Amino acid sequence: MTKASGKGVGAAPATVKPSIAHNHWMAPVLTAAVLVGTAAAGALWISQRSATSPLSAPGIVLGDGQHGPSGMAWVPGGEFLMGSDSKMAQANEKPAHQVRIHGFWMDQHHVTNAEFRRFVEATGYVTTAEKAPDWETLRVQLPPGTPRPPDSAMVAGGMVFVGTSRPVPLQDYSRWWRYVHGADWRHPGGPGTSIEGKDNHPVVQVSYEDAQAYAKWAGKRLPTEAEWEFAARGGLEQATYAWGETFAPDGKQMANVWQGQPFPVISPKAGGALGTSPVGTFPANGYGLYDMTGNAWQWVADWYRADQFRREAALGKRIDDPAGPVASWDPSEPGVPVTAPKRVTRGGSFLCNEDYCLSYRPSARRGTDPYTSMSHLGFRLVMDADQWERQRSRS
Template sequence: MVTATRANDPASRDKANGERGMANRKTANANSNSSAAARPSRVTARSSRLLLWGLLLVTCPALIGFAANWAIGTHSRAASSKVAQGDGVHGPQGMAWVPGGEFLMGSDAKMAQANERPAHKVRVHGFWMDEHHVTNAEFRKFVEATGYVTTAEKKPDWETIKVQAPPGTPRAPDSVLVPGAMVFVGTDGPVSLEDFSRWWRYVPGADWRHPAGPQSSIAGKDDHPVVQVSYEDAEAYAKWAGKRLPTEAEWEFAARGGLTQATYAWGDKFAPDGKQMANVWQGQQARPFPVMSAKAGGAVGTSRVGSFPANAYGLSDMTGNAWQWVADWYRADQFRREASTTSVIDNPAGPSDAWDPADPGVPVAAPKRVTRGGSFLCNEDYCLSYRPSARRGTDPYNSMSHLGFRLVMDKDTWEHSNERRQAASADAQPRS
């Protein structure tokens, strides 16, 4: 997750212990596309046991293996001001200003899952946000400048991984703990949607440069979201860039783009006037999830950032394309806890620990960070996470082929950095 070192970049919980606990990047929150958050767990006790052992086979044969024509609908925009985009002088380059304000977070709509309920009043302060996901090209600059090695490129640490496994799980031998990541492989035909191990695999050699495995490449995809990055990878990049991951509240406020309780980030109709509004399975793939189209050569994946209309704040792909890490620890009951107070919650930073009773075979208190936005795999039959209120918890050490991130910057941070830049520029000027 976010802050941590190999013990887990993730952020606080207990930076050392908790971070270490953020493990099993492979254990798999392979709920990956379908999130425990996006759909109540469909994995039966039997399939859960099979999955656990299947993952152990992948882990112990490799590791504990393991989501304008702008339709506003009937909702009003809370903000109709002109989009403010940073230009490097009046704001950070490549970021858009999100004005902040009070809004209803979560949802009580029919399709909302238990972890999205109830809708409750929250206030966030204004901030700058990346206009799109961090791209492959941007991440490459970071790696070239720092020599950073991502989680997926390192040999897994059993102490980090085991916190995501049931107590008593036997230790995997070092020989099978090999670098790699979770990859969506799809199926040849329709299958039961109760066992996600059928379409997800832990693939040795998969990483951000090779998102689908060692034979794959990101050549020609510089402007696609970087994926196969863990929470700790996102945190490391954020520190280098002088930014931070958004809180869950900031993310949802930004994703809504000023719309009040709209079903989607663009309104209430999935495809207004027949127009596709996001890179999700529904409307993009000819065959039902998770069947890979032979005609398309199995080519499902991310799309170029900005391929779909930006919202009222100038933010592209807030839902769809790739899931996004956010800073908060994940608790399935967090919204109920926040709604227990009658006052508006000001700038919430999330809970101090993780709790998820809906993930079969994983300890309820296993470290998880919130991921938001859904991905190119989300669909109406299995995963409806391309909604602003949809949320799920993900092992901070999990790297997956549909999971990336974008960052934010506080107003004060920008102003201070800009002042330093201007001072440095003035000092560099020749004196007469």
């Protein structure tokens, strides 16, 4: 494990001062099955939260509204090995290959419920989960010839983790996920749940479309997959986790991931329904970024191809600022067309554990229907240095 090489790429702007199974599951098939006739159910979560002191490291550059955008950290850019060849890596993470990234600003934490509320109040925006599903966007995720569900089944809602009462085989994710009518960002688990008292938790039940709408309003953008992974590594080259090689150094939990009961068993004895944790609960990484892994999955900008890293490595040269493929390709989900539209999601969530989902690693990746909303899926944004300079000059 070494520090990634900066090599002068994307140095901080002059105005800045330091201040085991893979998640092949995904919602489209299950969502459609539910819309065709599966009943909705209530939601429960299980996680374990652990407060720790924030990381204090030299060289972390934080924006203060004058010398960089408030709430964002400077990611200096540089060359790094993207992906992984470790024994934990899934096929879609291989092989590790050389990439160079220019510097950018990144939100220190997920967009929170409070931040998303301000956006909605300012714009009147209605999220994907608050609208009835559109058949044209749903049918491309289904086998050709799938009949359209009746209008009575096309109801607004989102995917909710409901867990199980006992251990079950981990091949059938419909045992612990449900499409719940009325689940949205204000009610992540459906009717009867709320975000009251959770202003500083990641907003969830937001689609890729919702994240893009927020980004436009905020004057930012979603990170590319390469930017996200470089930032998540925090300057550590090929480390297993965002903080190093040991999952719990000195016995300290470093991320909000599944704890206690075997996945996906939920039980009152296991601590209730904690779900997401407040942003900043766990230590920041080497760039001053919180929850790059664990807590909630994060949308990124790229289309998802399961073989994208093999395609990039086959070029036999370093790739500068890769923007991802021009279309999706994923043969891993039975019943879903291989070219069904999917965007990359990164970082894992409070539902990840070593028995089912080891996605709280910087190289882990998966593809998600861009119109899907889920109770463990949120986002954070980035801003280019020149974009910040333009905003600063106008203020």
